[in-house]
Amino acid sequence: MSNNTDTVPESYPMNSGDGSNSYTKNSYSRAAANVVKAKIDDVIPEKLDSTFRLADLGCSVGPNTFITMQNIIDVVQQKYQSQGLASHMPEFQVFFNDHASNDFNTLFASLPPRRSYFATGVPGSFHDQLLPESSLHFVHSSYALQWLSKLPEELLNKNSAAWNKGRVHCASAPDEVAQVYTDQFAKDITTFLDCRPKELVVGGLMVLIMPRIPNGIHCSSAPIGMIFDFLGLCLMDMAKERLISEAQVDTFNLPVYVASPKEMTQLVETNGCFNIERMEITQPGARVDSLSGKALTKHLRAGMEGIISKHFGTKIIDELFDRFSKKQQESFDLLESKYNEGTQLFMVLKHI
Template identity: 90%
Template sequence: MSNNTDTVPESYPMNSGDGTNSYTENSYFQKAATNVVKAKIDDVIAEKLDVKKNSSTSESTFRLADLGCSVGPNTFLTMHSHTMQNIIDVVQHKYQSQGLASHMPEFQVFFNDHASNDFNTLFASLPQRRSYFATRVPGSFHDRLFPESSLHFVHSSYALQWLSKLLEELLNKNSAAWNKGRVHYASAPDEVAQAYTDQFAKDITTFLDCRAKELVVGGLMVLIMPGIPNGIHRSSAPTGMIFDFLGLCLIDMAKEGLISEAQVNTFNLPVYVASPKEMTQLVETNGCFNIERMETTQPRARVDGISGQALTKHLRAGMEGIISKHFGTKIIDELFDRFSKKQQESFNLLESKYNVGTQLFMVLKRI
C-alpha cells in the first residue's frame, strides 16, 4: 500500500512543541474555523447518519478518523472537544433518540498526519476523561491508511489545501508555468495557476479514491479547508494576498544579497484554495459520494481583534518548516519581521479581502 521512496508525498509539518512560534500557540484561526461549522456538523449527523443500519450489523465499534490532525490543542480542545468528541456525543444521542441505546457501540478515533508530525505534543494534550479509544496513524492521506470499509466517519480540517508535491513545471525556465519572482499562483499568470489546479485535482482524486475504499456505505466525511466563492478571481483570496506579501519580502531580501534570486525562483508554496465548483466536479467525477453540503463560510468573522502581529505568528507557525527547508533557518526572523511590516502597511486592504467566504465546508456521504 505504501508509496515508493521516490514518490512519497512532501511533508509540511507545523512548528512543533509549545514555544512562542509553535503551531500549538498560534492556531486560533483554525479554532475559529472549527467553531463556525460545529452546528453544521451536528445537523448533518442528526439528519444523515444511519445508525439503524450500523446497529443491525455485528459491528460493535464506531470508527472515526481525523486526517491531517497536525499538532497542538486544536485537535483536542477544539477539533477534539468541538468536533471529534462532539461527533461522538451527537452519534450517541442519535442512538438513544432512535431507541437503540442497547446497541451503543464503542468509539475509536484515529488521529492521522505525516510521520514527521509532532505526535508527542499532540498526545500529551489528550484529555484524560474521554469516551473513545485513541490511536495515532502516521502516513499520508494521499495513500490508503485503513482497511476496506472500516471507517464510519472521516473529518479533515485545514489539511487538504496542502499539495502532495511541488510542481516541476514551476521550476523550469523553459516552461510557460515558470513562476519567476513569485512563491504562489494568486497573482501569477494563468499557466502557473493551471499547474497548481492540475496538481490539486490529482491529489483530491487520489484522496477520494482512498476514502471511498475505507468508508462504509452510508459513512460520512466532513472536509473543511480554505476556499474561495465561485466566480471570484484567485487574487481576491486573502491567503493569496498573504503569500504575495511573503514573496515580496523574499524578493527584497534577494535584492539585498541576503538570499539568492535563484532560491526565490525555485521556491513555491504548495497550497491551493479551491472553489465549491471545483470540489463538486472532482467529487462527481469520483462517483462514490453524494454531496450533502457544499458551501463557503466566513470563519474570520468569529476572530475578534486579531492583530497584524498575531497574523504573522500564525503564518510563521504553519510555514516556517517549509521555508527553512529551502532557504535555511538563518533568514527566518528577518523574513517574518519584514512580513509583519509589509502586511501592517496594507492591513486594511487585507481585512477587506475577508468580506468573501474564505472557508469551504463540505459533507460527503459514501454511496
C-alpha cells in the same frame, strides 16, 4: 494497503511543540471547527454500529483535533440518549492521521486524560489508502487538503513556461503557473477521493473544511493569494538587500492551492462515489478581528516556518515575518473586506 510504491508524497509539518510560534498555539483550525460544529451535528447518522470509528486526516499536533473529535462523539452520544438508546451506546475509536514527519510525540502527549474513545495514530499520506476496507463511519479533514502532495516540476524548470521566477506562489503569476498548480491539485484531490470509499462504510460521511476562493475569482484577489503575495514581496525585498539570493527565491514555491467551490464540486462529481449532502461558505470565527494584531503573522509562521527554513535557513525567519507583519498591516482595509466575503468551504459528502 499502500498502492504507491514509487514515490512518497512531500510532507510539510506544522511547527511542533507548544511554544509561542507553534501550530498548537496559533492555528485557526479550532475556530474553523467551532463554526461548523452545529452543521456537523445535523448530519450524524441516527443509528450506528456497536463501534463508531472516525478519522481525522491531517490532524497535526493538537489540541484542535481532540476538540473536534470529541465534538463529533458528543453528538453521537446525545442522539443515542435522546432516543432512549443509552444502553446501546457504541464504543468509539479515533484514528489520528498525518505524515510520519508530524510531531506525534506532542500530539499524544497532549491527549485528554479523560476521553471517551480509543486513540490510534496512523502515520502516512492521505493521498493513499490508510485503513482497511469499510473500517470507518466518519472522516474529518480540516485545513489539510490545500497542501499539495508535491510541487509541480515545471515551476523549477527555467525552460518551462511555468518557471515561477521572482514569485513564491501562483497568485499574481502567469496563467501557465496557475495551470500547473491547478492540475496538481486536481490530481491530488482525485487520489484522495479515490481512496476514501475503500475505507468508509456505505452511508459513511466525510466532512471537509478548507480555505476557498470565490467562483470565478483569481487567487491574487482572494485573501490567501494576497497573503502569499506579501510573503513573496518580503522575500524579494530581502534578496535585493542581499540577505538572501534571488536564485533562492526563484526556486522556492509554496505547495499550497486554494480551490473554489465549483472546482471541488466538479472533482467530487467526477469521482462518482459521493453525494454532496451539504456545501456552504463559512467564516472561521472572529478571524478578521485578529488581522490588525500579530495573530495572522503567527498563524502563517506556525504553518510555513518549516518549509521556509528548510529552503532558506533559520536565520532569516524572524526578519521575514517582521517584514510580513508590517506589509499586511499596510493593506489591512483591503484584507478585511476580502475576509468578510467568507473564506472557508464546508462540505459534507456521503459515500454511496
